[in-house]
Amino acid sequence: MIPSLRRHRLAAAASFVVLLACAAHAQSSDPAAPRSPAPIIERPAPSRPGTKPAPAAAAAAAKPAGDPEAQRSALTAELFYEILMGEMTARSGDPGSGYALVLDAARRLRDGKLFQRAVEIALQSRSGDAALAASRAWQETLPNSRDARRIELQILIALNRIGETVEPLRVEIAATPQIEKPLLMAVIARNYSRASDKKQAASVVEQALADELKSPATGALAWATIGRMRLNAGDTSGALDAAFKGQQMDPASDAPAALALEMIDPGQPLAEPIVTRYLANNPKAPPDLRIAYARVLVENRRYADSTAQLQALTAARPELAEPWLLLGSLQAQARQDAAAETSLKRYIDLAANQKDPDDRQRGTTQAYLVLSQLAERRKDFTAAERWLARVDGTDELVVAQTRRAGLLARQGKLPQARELVRGLPERAPEDKKQKFLAEVQLLRDAKQYQAAYDMLAQASAAAPNDSDLVYDQAMVAEKLNRLDEMERLLRRLIELKPENQNAYNALGYSFADRKIRLDEARTLIQKAVQLAPEDPFIADSLGWVEFRLGNTTEAIRILETAYKTRPDPEIGAHFGEVLWATGQKDRAVTIWKEALLSDAENETLQETLKRLRVKP
Numbered sequence: 360m361i362p363s364l365r366r367h368r369l370a371a372a373a374s375f376v377v378l379l380a381c382a383a384h385a386q387s388s389d390p391a392a393p394r395s396p397a398p399i400i401e402r403p404a405p406s407r408p409g410t411k412p413a414p415a416a417a418a419a420a421a422k423p424a425g426d427p428e429a430q431r432s433a434l435t436a437e438l439f440y441e442i443l444m445g446e447m448t449a450r451s452g453d454p455g456s457g458y459a460l461v462l463d464a465a466r467r468l469r470d471g472k473l474f475q476r477a478v479e480i481a482l483q484s485r486s487g488d489a490a491l492a493a494s495r496a497w498q499e500t501l502p503n504s505r506d507a508r509r510i511e512l513q514i515l516i517a518l519n520r521i522g523e524t525v526e527p528l529r530v531e532i533a534a535t536p537q538i539e540k541p542l543l544m545a546v547i548a549r550n551y552s553r554a555s556d557k558k559q560a561a562s563v564v565e566q567a568l569a570d571e572l573k574s575p576a577t578g579a580l581a582w583a584t585i586g587r588m589r590l591n592a593g594d595t596s597g598a599l600d601a602a603f604k605g606q607q608m609d610p611a612s613d614a615p616a617a618l619a620l621e622m623i624d625p626g627q628p629l630a631e632p633i634v635t636r637y638l639a640n641n642p643k644a645p646p647d648l649r650i651a652y653a654r655v656l657v658e659n660r661r662y663a664d665s666t667a668q669l670q671a672l673t674a675a676r677p678e679l680a681e682p683w684l685l686l687g688s689l690q691a692q693a694r695q696d697a698a699a700e701t702s703l704k705r706y707i708d709l710a711a712n713q714k715d716p717d718d719r720q721r722g723t724t725q726a727y728l729v730l731s732q733l734a735e736r737r738k739d740f741t742a743a744e745r746w747l748a749r750v751d752g753t754d755e756l757v758v759a760q761t762r763r764a765g766l767l768a769r770q771g772k773l774p775q776a777r778e779l780v781r782g783l784p785e786r787a788p789e790d791k792k793q794k795f796l797a798e799v800q801l802l803r804d805a806k807q808y809q810a811a812y813d814m815l816a817q818a819s820a821a822a823p824n825d826s827d828l829v830y831d832q833a834m835v836a837e838k839l840n841r842l843d844e845m846e847r848l849l850r851r852l853i854e855l856k857p858e859n860q861n862a863y864n865a866l867g868y869s870f871a872d873r874k875i876r877l878d879e880a881r882t883l884i885q886k887a888v889q890l891a892p893e894d895p896f897i898a899d900s901l902g903w904v905e906f907r908l909g910n911t912t913e914a915i916r917i918l919e920t921a922y923k924t925r926p927d928p929e930i931g932a933h934f935g936e937v938l939w940a941t942g943q944k945d946r947a948v949t950i951w952k953e954a955l956l957s958d959a960e961n962e963t964l965q966e967t968l969k970r971l972r973v974k975p
């Protein structure tokens with residue numbers, strides 16, 4: 360017998376045992392006593408690892424011999440036979456007859472588990488109407504059964520009969536204890552999001568929550584749920600309005616802020632103030648919400664703002680591991696190397712207490728890789744290798760090997776580095792391309808631009824519509840001073856990917872840097888700004904073209920903002936040059952000194968200082 364079939368039969372037998380146990384313990388007094396509260400439709404799995412709900416059979420078997428319910432059993436031989444025949448008929452290919460027998464027994468015994476079994480038989484035979492009828496018969500027989508009401512709601516949603524759910528949903532909400540309301544609201548939003556008519560679903564949920572909206576204790580949570588339903592229906596302005604009303608009802612509730620967090624976008628300027636007001640007025644706000652806000656800021660390239668949020672969180676809750684990892688990564692990106700190293704080592708110390716081994720491995724791997732990068736920056740290649748040696752796991756080892764190749768190249772061992780990259784495993788089609796691009800990057804870092812260009816040209820000829828290859832080839836062409844070729848390739852990229860901000864930015868910056876076609880350069884860069892308004896490097900290009908056009912005041916404004924957002928040495932080089940040109944030489948030198956501390960080898964910075972004959 361094949362194992363899967365054996366498991367199926369064992370499961371069927373177990374189900375039948377449960378069914379008989381349910382019948383044997385059918386209640387003859389107080390049959391409508393409410394069950395323990397549970398959220399609408401389903402209860403999420405236990406959060407504690409390794410715990411599972413007790414099987415019904417185990418629960419039945421655990422009852423003591425003198426249980427009054429067992430003594431008052433209404434099960435007769437006739438009903439026992441009816442249940443047995445119903446189960447056997449359903450399993451033998453006649454679910455309709457089996458359903459009728461089990462449902463009749465459920466009514467006569469007034470037993471919820473038998474009603475649930477009737478629903479299961481109907482669903483297994485794909486008869487939604489029969490399942491709905493069984494759930495309603497269940498409620499008629501046991502009016503106080505919350506299980507019956509939840510199953511009815513689930514079936515109505517599955518049948519897309521959303522309009523019929525208003526009243527049962529309202530009753531379920533009213534019957535739910537206050538402590539369970541947050542979980543209930545989350546389940547409502549999740550289940551109603553499956554409706555095909557999401558606007559109707561949002562309207563139904565709002566009607567069902569009418570009483571909750573009037574209560575100061577539940578108003579904020581109810582408005583957040585309505586807002587989430589509106590957001591699912593594509594009504595962003597309505598969702599934002601709901602988040603605002605929810606926060607007005609209860610400024611201490613995190614639900615409106617969590618909803619607003621999902622809507623933070625340059626096109627929705629009113630969403631973020633809801634989040635910042637909540638965080639400012641609630642110093643003990645859940646750390647997860649502040650971390651999520653920091654991540655959203657990173658996604659919008661607002662690195663300084665994200666760093667500020669994480670610094671506030673690590674100061675308030677220094678025992679939490681994750682904020683230290685995020686903060687250290689941002690500090691490393693901003694070239695605040697000493698602070699980054701401290702934060703990352705703090706994370707590694709705390710990560711030992713993380714319960715989830717997968718989260719712990721992912722986090723520590725990221726920390727090791729960044730710490731290796733920091734060591735490499737200060738040319739401590741031995742320390743860099745030590746951090747890489749601590750990386751384990753198949754996926755992470757590929758990244759570590761790529762970094763090792765970079766270390767070898769930095770030490771003048773380019774052939775060995777290329778061989779190391781070529782020897783990396785290819786477990787997916789994308790791996791081959793990533794290996795190729797890694798080898799090209801090794802050549803670029805070693806300033807072997809012709810060899811890199813030749814590799815890219817050959818690969819691009821085989822895949823002419825690969826935008827990554829086109830862009831990289833254009834950048835290497837610029838290094839070889841093949842500027843016409845660079846322009847051709849970037850215009851080709853714009854044709855392939857009209858929404859690629861890097862193509863517009865690179866072409867516009869090239870014109871601005873060479874002081875040619877400045878009006879077109881500005882137009883190209885402004886297009887890039889529209890596509891990525893928070894990118895400090897694109898802002899740097901815009902400031903640079905404004906400087907070339909003679910708009911020094913505007914150039915200083917743009918470059919200063921970009922440098923504060925991302926104190927990169929190349930942005931610092933441009934910012935310092937504009938300050939120098941306007942007579943602010945002391946300030947320019949200060950900026951250049953900061954940039955040199957970040958990366959003394961930056962080509963743009965070194966070229967600027969050499970051309971202006973400045974020695975900071």
